[in-house]
Amino acid sequence: MHPLLERQIHKHLAPDAAEGLADFLEAVDRAYRHADDARRLVERSLDQMSNELNARLDEKLVTEAALHQEKGEQTALIKRLEEAHNQLLQSEKMASIGQLAAGVAHEINNPIGYVGSNLGTLRGYVDRLLNVLAAFEAIERELPEGAIRSRLVVVKAEADLSYLKSDIADLLTETGDGIQRVRRIVQDLKDFSHADPGEWVLADLHKGLESTLNVVNNEIKYKAKVVKEYGELPALRCLPAQLNQVFMNLLVNAAHAIENQGTITIRTGVWNEEARVEISDTGKGIPAHQLTRIFDPFFTTKPVGVGTGLGLSISYGIIQKHGGRIEVESEPGKGATFRICLPLSPSIQPELRS
Numbered sequence: 001m002h003p004l005l006e007r008q009i010h011k012h013l014a015p016d017a018a019e020g021l022a023d024f025l026e027a028v029d030r031a032y033r034h035a036d037d038a039r040r041l042v043e044r045s046l047d048q049m050s051n052e053l054n055a056r057l058d059e060k061l062v063t064e065a066a067l068h069q070e071k072g073e074q075t076a077l078i079k080r081l082e083e084a085h086n087q088l089l090q091s092e093k094m095a096s097i098g099q100l101a102a103g104v105a106h107e108i109n110n111p112i113g114y115v116g117s118n119l120g121t122l123r124g125y126v127d128r129l130l131n132v133l134a135a136f137e138a139i140e141r142e143l144p145e146g147a148i149r150s151r152l153v154v155v156k157a158e159a160d161l162s163y164l165k166s167d168i169a170d171l172l173t174e175t176g177d178g179i180q181r182v183r184r185i186v187q188d189l190k191d192f193s194h195a196d197p198g199e200w201v202l203a204d205l206h207k208g209l210e211s212t213l214n215v216v217n218n219e220i221k222y223k224a225k226v227v228k229e230y231g232e233l234p235a236l237r238c239l240p241a242q243l244n245q246v247f248m249n250l251l252v253n254a255a256h257a258i259e260n261q262g263t264i265t266i267r268t269g270v271w272n273e274e275a276r277v278e279i280s281d282t283g284k285g286i287p288a289h290q291l292t293r294i295f296d297p298f299f300t301t302k303p304v305g306v307g308t309g310l311g312l313s314i315s316y317g318i319i320q321k322h323g324g325r326i327e328v329e330s331e332p333g334k335g336a337t338f339r340i341c342l343p344l345s346p347s348i349q350p351e352l353r354s
């Protein structure tokens with residue numbers, strides 16, 4: 001109790017009453033002090049709890065951010081795994097198809113060889129027979145009118161000799177063309193199955209692109225303007241003739257995809273330690289459901305006789321042999337981009353290690 005208050009109480013009250021009031025006030029005072037202590041305790045506890053809650057909230061936020069990041073990393077990992085899986089599937093498929101192709105090419109090679117050579121001999125025989133026939137016809141014209149001459153006329157008419165003479169040449173030419181086509185397919189199949197690796201040399205891909213453009217100029221000049229966005233490319237250890245074949249397939253495909261007039265853009269350069277050659281066209285594009293099939297041998301959307309469906313599968317094999325990969329991006333109606341990515345470092349090229 002405050003000393004002034006205590007003095008006033010003793011001054012105005014009888015000693016007994018003053019003592020009682022002083023005790024009472026002391027008790028009230030104590031009760032207030034207890035209540036204050038209790039309130040401060042509760043306040044301190046509340047403060048402490050609030051701090052703990054805030055700390056836990058912060059911790060939760062940090063954990064959530066870490067979980068979020070982990071989820072992102074997992075999604076990226078799953079995507080990379082899926083890509084690797086697809087690539088593995090594709091290369092396994094290509095390897096087994098390569099073996100099959102090599103077998104088929106080998107089996108066809110022999111018969112087509114003797115059919116071709118027999119056709120050449122047959123052509124010679126037919127020419128000789130036609131010469132003999134011409135001689136007989138000359139003699140026939142000298143024959144007097146009579147039974148023999150009329151019989152010859154009838155026999156010739158029955159056999160439709162004049163038609164036979166003109167058609168036999170067409171038949172032989174068509175058959176020759178057919179055999180040529182089969183030979184080309186067999187050669188393509190052999191290339192596809194890496195039967196003939198050629199020679200590894202250091203080569204300038206730009207030179208290869210230029211010479212290939214010269215070769216296919218006829219196919220593309222009426223359809224497309226060629227835009228060259230050449231960057232820097234170091235000389236690469238490669239099989240130049242085979243890479244040219246890849247460029248040719250991609251350029252011809254690009255030209256075929258353009259219905260009227262369009263542009264073919266060739267971009268080159270080094271990105272992410274890889275040499276890249278991109279061939280884009282403004283053609284009709286490729287529907288999503290076909291994107292997974294275009295590298296399959298014999299997959300073609302072109303009419304019979306125009307495409308064999310081997311161009312991309314051969315290209316795929318060649319690029320794989322170089323330790324690289326082919327990527328494609330396309331949307332129907334928006335053209336297509338084929339990207340060849342080749343390793344700069346020879347150590348990645350399996351053939352070069354040996």
Ligand SMILES: Nc1ncnc2c1ncn2[C@@H]1O[C@H](COP(=O)(O)OP(=O)(O)OP(=O)(O)O)[C@@H](O)[C@H]1O
Binds near residue numbers: 302335336
């Ligand atoms: N740039 C492109 N734009 C649109 N479709 C394309 C393109 N390149 C390829 N394709 C599609 O992929 C298919 C397969 O191509 P690929 O080069 O393997 O065979 P092809 O061109 O049909 O025949 P070929 O054996 O004569 O090359 C084509 O028929 C076509 O449908």
Ligand SMILES: [Mg+2]
Binds near residue numbers: 249252307310311312
């Ligand atoms: Mg093609």
